[in-house]
Structures are given as structure tokens and as C-alpha cells.
Amino acid sequence: MAPSQLKMTTCLWFDGQAEEAAKFYTSIFPNSDITHVNHFLEAGKELHGREPGSVMVVEFVLDGHRFVGLNGGPHVDFNHAISFQIDCADQAEVEYYYEKLGDGGDQSRQECGWAQDKYGVSWQIVPTVLKEMLSSEDKEAAGRAALKMMHSSRLNIAELEKAFKGEA
Structure with missing residues (x-):
């Protein structure tokens, strides 16, 4: 069964700059805001080498478009294909x-x-x-x-x- 209202979110993979990027983008676009920030727990250090308490995920909206900034690590770089x-x-x-x-x-x-x-x-x-x-x-x-x-x-x-x- 299809959901009554489709909700799509674009996920952007960063290497520790997700919160900084979200602040940068929300300062540029109208009607934008950071809506939620999740932090790594103790398991984040073991699984991802991230310090507990450091930012894991930032949810933000840019003029109605939903995004998630994920601090996933240095494994992936952006390119112009997207x-x-x-x-x-x-x-x-x-x-x-x-x-x-x-x-x-x-x-x-x-x-x-x-x-x-x-x-x-x-x-x-x-x-x-x-x-x-x-x-x-x-x-x-x-x-x-x-x-x-x-x-x-x-x-x-x-x-x-x-x-x-x-x-x-």
C-alpha cells in the first residue's frame, strides 16, 4: 500500500561537516531551518571512529525541501553527477x-x-x-x-x- 503522502528526503554524506553545512545552507535559502540534530553514542566510536557526542545526523529544510546531513566519514565524495x-x-x-x-x-x-x-x-x-x-x-x-x-x-x-x- 502506498503512503498517503510521499515524503522524500535528500541525504548528503559529509565527513564531519554536516552541521556546519546545514548552517551554511539554511543561511542562504529562504524559509529554511535546522529541524533536528542527532549525536553519536558510545557505539559510534567503535563502529565509525566517531567520538560520543559528536554530530551524527542533521535534519534541515531548505525552502520546503527536506535534507539529512550524515557525518558518514571520508569514504564518499560529492561529484557533479548529482x-x-x-x-x-x-x-x-x-x-x-x-x-x-x-x-x-x-x-x-x-x-x-x-x-x-x-x-x-x-x-x-x-x-x-x-x-x-x-x-x-x-x-x-x-x-x-x-x-x-x-x-x-x-x-x-x-x-x-x-x-x-x-x-x-
């Missing part, structure tokens, strides 16, 4: 999220408006108008916008619109 997309209404939002999330992260390999944060998590920072351009019935214009996107480290709405119109 990313979070942020739909931005205007250039000010694009700049805000790119600056905040990209602060301290590795931006050397980012393209198409992606930012990697200081924990290694990848974020796609996308103006909603770009989605409209890419789904346009004018396939040549959509193609020009796509090419501009692919060659941009940070998406600029004015530049995307110029490319879309064939002015760039």
Missing part, C-alpha cells in the same frame, strides 16, 4: 545564489551556470527565462541560447537573450 537546480526569477537571484553557494568552492571546472560549494555539492543556478528559451519553437534561437549557456561559467540573462535573438 546536483541541485535553483530556478531564478532574475539576474539578481542568479548572482545571489552563485556568490553565496560558490563562496569557498571550486569554480575552476564549472560551466553552464553551475557552482560547486565548499563541501563539493554542485548547484545549477538557472534563470527561468533560459528554460523558456530552450523550449522555444524557434529551434535555431533555442540552439543559440544553448550554446551560450554551454560556454558560460555564470549565466547572464542579458547575454542569453542576445544569443537567443541572434544579436551576439
